[in-house]
Structures are given as structure tokens and as C-alpha cells.
Amino acid sequence: MITRWSDLDRVFNAIDAMGLLRGRLESGLDEFDQVLKKSGSVTGTTPRTNLFDMGEYFELSAEVPGIGKDDLSVKIQGNYLEITGTRAIEAPAGYTTHRNERSSLNFTRSLTLPADVDSAKVEARLQHGVLVLSLAKAEPAKPQEISIS
Amino acid sequence: MEANKMIQADGGTAETAANMQSVIPLVDIYENNDEILLHVELPGVTKEAITVNIDNGTLVLTGTRTKGSDGIKGWREFGDVRFQRSFSVPQAIDVAQVRAELKDGILHLHLPKSEAAKPRIIEIKSD
Numbered sequence: 001m002i003t004r005w006s007d008l009d010r011v012f013n014a015i016d017a018m019g020l021l022r023g024r025l026e027s028g029l030d031e032f033d034q035v036l037k038k039s040g041s042v043t044g045t046t047p048r049t050n051l052f053d054m055g056e057y058f059e060l061s062a063e064v065p066g067i068g069k070d071d072l073s074v075k076i077q078g079n080y081l082e083i084t085g086t087r088a089i090e091a092p093a094g095y096t097t098h099r100n101e102r103s104s105l106n107f108t109r110s111l112t113l114p115a116d117v118d119s120a121k122v123e124a125r126l127q128h129g130v131l132v133l134s135l136a137k138a139e140p141a142k143p144q145e146i147s148i149s
Numbered sequence: 150m151e152a153n154k155m156i157q158a159d160g161g162t163a164e165t166a167a168n169m170q171s172v173i174p175l176v177d178i179y180e181n182n183d184e185i186l187l188h189v190e191l192p193g194v195t196k197e198a199i200t201v202n203i204d205n206g207t208l209v210l211t212g213t214r215t216k217g218s219d220g221i222k223g224w225r226e227f228g229d230v231r232f233q234r235s236f237s238v239p240q241a242i243d244v245a246q247v248r249a250e251l252k253d254g255i256l257h258l259h260l261p262k263s264e265a266a267k268p269r270i271i272e273i274k275s276d
Contacts (some may be wrong), residue, residue: 129254
């Protein structure tokens with residue numbers, strides 16, 4: 001983490017040297033760095049996830065900004081789920097970098113679901129940088145209605 | 150009476166906004182001869198929920214993410230947020246030509262330089 005910030009500082013010094021837009025676009029960003037350091041609100045190395053139990057299925061969502069569907073994979077076995085993804089951050093061709101807060105990622109996150117899911121009935125959608133999985137519960141894990149005789 | 154209603158309505162909105170966590174989105178800033186390019190990370194924000202305002206040399210970018218879920222919470226690591234960040238825009242930017250596109254939760258914001266600000270190659274004439 002510390003090395004990352006010193007890297008950023010170096011970028012800053014480089015910007016200083018370039019000087020072109022210095023003091024305009026970057027004004028106030030030094031201050032921002034301080035805030036960012038304190039709050040530690042930088043996206044982690046693994047995506048954050050939410051899990052909701054919808055009765056018949058689980059809904060799992062994961063924040064994966066900037067990762068296309070070809071760079072994501074999901075593996076499921078029983079109640080074990082693994083999300084793998086990569087993204088490379090580089091300057092678009094012909095552009096020079098002024099500031100680089102977003103980082104390249106290469107992550108695997110494994111999760112244990114509260115119950116087994118039917119891996120044949122999984123739906124995955126990518127919505128504006130959020131991966132949403134609908135995971136149908138395996139038969140024994142579904143809520144059962146008990147009739148009172 | 151009418152004014153009273155307005156105050157109430159306003160109060161309601163302010164309250165909702167206050168309950169929402171405010172987050173500073175991460176950005177990458179690039180530049181070439183023609184434009185400055187911002188990549189802003191806004192996961193889960195639809196294009197309708199993004200506003201970009203440029204006024205008096207300041208660019209203010211906001212995006213809100215509201216995603217209700219009616220299920221039973223298993224765990225929740227991220228929720229509704231309001232992304233907000235402002236930048237000072239150099240005068241050399243042609244504000245009328247600014248354009249943006251959204252892809253996989255990343256906002257690509259193109260800030261074209263005005264003609265006068267672009268680097269020029271000066272031709273040297275021989276005599």
C-alpha cells in the first residue's frame with residue numbers, strides 16, 4: 001500500500017515536470033490524496049459482494065467495474081463459488097497518463113454459500129460493472145411447505 | 150401553504166440524500182494532443198443516474214447507485230452510494246464538445262481542447 005502511494009507521488013512529480021495542466025486539473029487532488037490515505041477507500045484487490053436469500057434462489061452481486069464478461073469466470077460446486085477476473089489498466093494508445101488511481105486487478109474470490117445450489121440453474125448478468133448471479137437452491141435447500149393434518 | 154409544501158418536499162429529498170453514503174470515485178486521467186480523458190469508476194450506476202456539470206471552470210460529477218433488494222440479507226459489503234467528485238477544468242477545454250460514454254461501470258469522459266490550446270507544428274520556411 002505504502003509503495004503504491006509513493007508510486008503515485010512519483011507520478012505527481014512527473015506531472016510537475018510536464019507542467020502543462022498543473023495547478024488546474026490537479027488542484028485539490030493533493031488534498032484528496034490525504035483523505036484517500038486516511039479512509040482507505042481504495043477498491044480492494046478482491047471485489048466486494050452482497051448476498052441475498054430470495055427464497056427459491058440466492059442473489060449474489062459483485063462489484064467488478066471495468067471488467068468485461070470475457071475476463072470474468074464463475075465456478076460453482078455445491079455451496080462453493082469462485083469468481084475469477086482480470087483487468088489491465090493502461091493508457092489508451094497515444095495518451096499520456098496524468099493520474100492513475102485505478103489499478104490492474106487479477107483476483108480470485110471464493111465464497112461459501114449458506115446452502116447448496118443447482119449449478120445447472122445459475123444465471124449470470126453483468127450490469128454496469130456489477131456481476132449479478134441468480135443461484136437456484138438445490139432441492140433439499142428450498143423452503144418446504146409443511147401441511148398440518 | 151404552497152411554500153410550506155415545497156419546504157417539506159425539499160426536506161424529504163435532503164434526508165434521503167443524507168442517508169446515502171457519499172464516496173469519491175477513483176479516476177484515471179489521460180491526455181493527448183486533442184483532449185483530456187477521464188476514466189471514472191462508477192460500478193452499478195446507470196447512465197440516467199449520472200450527472201456531469203461544468204460551470205465556471207469546475208466540473209462536478211455525481212452518480213447515484215440505488216439497488217433495493219427484497220430478499221433476506223446474507224451479507225452486504227456494498228450498498229447504495231452517491232459518487233461525487235469535482236475537478237478544476239483548464240480554460241483550454243471546449244466545454245460545448247465534452248462527451249461521455251459508460252462501459253462496464255466506467256465512465257469515459259472526453260474533454261476536448263479548444264483549437265487555440267492544441268499544440269501546433271510551426272513550419273519553417275526556407276528563403
